[in-house]
Amino acid sequence: MFESLSDRLSGIFDKLTGRGALSENDVNEALREIRRALIEADVALPVVRSFTDKVRNRAVGAEVVKSVTPGQMVVKIVHDQLVEMLGAESQGVDLNAAAPVTIMMVGLQGSGKTTTTSKIARRLTQRDKRKVLMASLDTRRPAAQEQLKVLGEQNDVDTLPIVEGQGPVDIAKRAMTAAKLGGYDVVLLDTAGRTHIDEPLMVEMADVKSATQPHEILLVADALTGQDAVNLAKNFDERVGITGIALTRMDGDGRGGAALSMHAVTGKPVKLVGTGEKSDALEDFHPKRIADRILGMGDIVSLVEKAAEAIDAEKAAEMARRMQKGHFDLNDLAEQLKQMEKLGGMSGMMGMLPGVGKMKKQIEASNIDDKMFKRQVAIIQSMTKIEKRKPELLKASRKKRIAAGAGVGVAEVNKLLKMHRQMADMMKQMGKKKGMLGKMMGGLTGGMGGMPNVDPKQLEEMSKSGQLPGGMELPKGLPGGFPTGMGGGMPGLPGLGGPKMPGGLGSLPGFGKGKKK
Structure with missing residues (x-):
């Protein structure tokens, strides 16, 4: 982005x-x-x-x-x-209206409107605990209604039953009736798109708007369309009256011109951005945080929020307790690697850290990529249960078997074991110092100890000063040991949160007190 x-x-x-x-x-x-x-x-x-x-x-x-x-x-x-x-202030999707709150999705064909509809529905269901009903009003594109139904099933969100022969306005009215009778909190209306803006499209959307009186009308626009997206927003706003914008494929646009232009030209806020194909790849649009990212100042607040959503708090809390006792086997390491993947991998996390963006070329040169996490998890999964609990059993013959099972070389297995050994030694040392590991494992977003009442503004101040709880400093320059890969360098102390984000970046080799290069 x-x-x-x-x-x-x-x-x-x-x-x-x-x-x-x-x-x-x-x-x-x-x-x-x-x-x-x-x-x-x-x-x-x-x-x-x-x-x-x-x-x-x-x-x-x-x-x-x-x-x-x-x-x-x-x-x-x-x-x-x-x-x-x-846009100065962040403006999320407004749900402050009498139930069912109606959200109408508009946009051109191919902009990701149906996928975005399902992402919003998933978020409202899982994060906001709202009862959501989705309805497809697209009667022209083949299988459009079926597509929304499948996405609803995948994300555990209800969709309006398909009735052949009904027009968009009739479907919208039926959706509103079903929502009232079914006690739904939110109704998402996925309108038909076109390959270009035409009069029938605008008339149809105006009729749907008149019949349902939506509280929000969100324009879904592809960020890759550049300045054309601005003209699109103006046309839709003039004819239908949009209340906000959702930009898709932001992860594929290194330029970002559409996001930078949309609000300035239309006066309408960008509310959401799609950052990937997965159903959870949807973020609120925070102008200040985006500006921070553009200028290489990082985005610690979004990273912590992402961690709170992505990571299983119960598993993390259990791992924290084990670490406090000095226990850290290969099952624990695999869990940490999986959590790193959930947070967007190395590139996703490092892009949100202040000062680390400038290290991009060095990081790429070090051959550290996000696929590495998958390879390392595959190595651990190729081990038996007892081997995961007791890595000391892994001699040459076992290593060869594991390497063959994971499709890697024996050297990769040795690197993983070296990294685990270093981290396990560190956990034992930390466990001996009473309370120290517990304090370090205190979460930025609350949880067990640490900083239970930290709000986003405090986090932003900490990110500006480069300080994290416990006197830890955010990495500056190129951390020691980093270019040698995941197996090189001495692992640092667990940082960036506790039970909800155990270990964090500090657990990775080189993110501790290694010398800068």
Whole structure:
């Protein structure tokens, strides 16, 4: 997400912050580069002009001149304007209305509207504990109604039974009646899409809107369409009156121009972003956090929230208790690796850590990829139950059998065992120091000890200062031992949360007190 733009801006700001003083020419040159970067990111031209004008008005004034660190002040000004351009305050899907709350989904064909509908329904059901009914109004696209039904079954969400021959308005009315009779909290209406904006599409949507009076009308737009997405949003808003935008395929767009332009041009908030194909790959759109990511400042708050949702708290709590007693076998290691996968793997997690984004090339050069977690879990799964509990039994013949079963070389098995040995030794040392491991395992999001009352604002402040609970520092520069792979380097202390995120990044080799390179 925003990788290309982030890389360009990072290079521009490195030049600025490396100077003791800035002249007006320095600022103008930087703004020219920023303007080029935004245009290359497919940001709408009027938005680019407005953005650079606002930054210039603040950056060439006394605000920067009187600053102790002019370069950093310019970065702050750009950050503030990015937040303003993206929408200032986060606005989620509004459910504050009499039940059933009706949400109407609109957009072009192929934008991911049906998939997004099911993702929203899943989130409302699992996270918000709402009773949700989905209804497909797409009577033209083959198997469109069947697709929503299948997605509903996969995500445990009810869908309106299909009745052949009914039109979109009749289906919508039947959905509203069924929702009232069935005691549903939310109704999601998945309208038909087109390959382009046409009059019949707009008339049909207006009729559905008139019949159901939806509380929210969400436009689903493909982030890869760039500036066309902005024109699309304007047309739908003029004809139907959208209340918010959901951007799909944000994980596949390194530019991010659509997200940066949508709010500035339409005045409508981007509420949700799709970040993958999986049913849980949907995030709330937080302007400040997105601006932080674009400028390489990380996003600790989103990482912790993701951890709270993705990780089984009971399993994590049990692991924490075992670690406190100095127990850490290969079953525990496999569980940690699986949890890392749930959090988006190495690349997903590191993209949210302050200062780590600039290490991307070094990380790629170190051959650490997200598939590595799967390989390591496969190695552990190729072991017998007793081998997982007692790794000391693994001699040469057993290692060969395990390597063959996992489809890797014996060297990979040795690396995994070395990593486990280092982590197990660390757990024993920590277990001997009374209360120390328990304190380190205290979760950022609450849980058992640690910081039970930390709110997102406090987390943001901690991420700015680079400090985490217990006096731990976030990694700066290239951690020691990291390039040697998962088997190299001395593992650090467990960090970034406890029972809900045991071990965290600190448990990975090199994320402790290793020397910087």
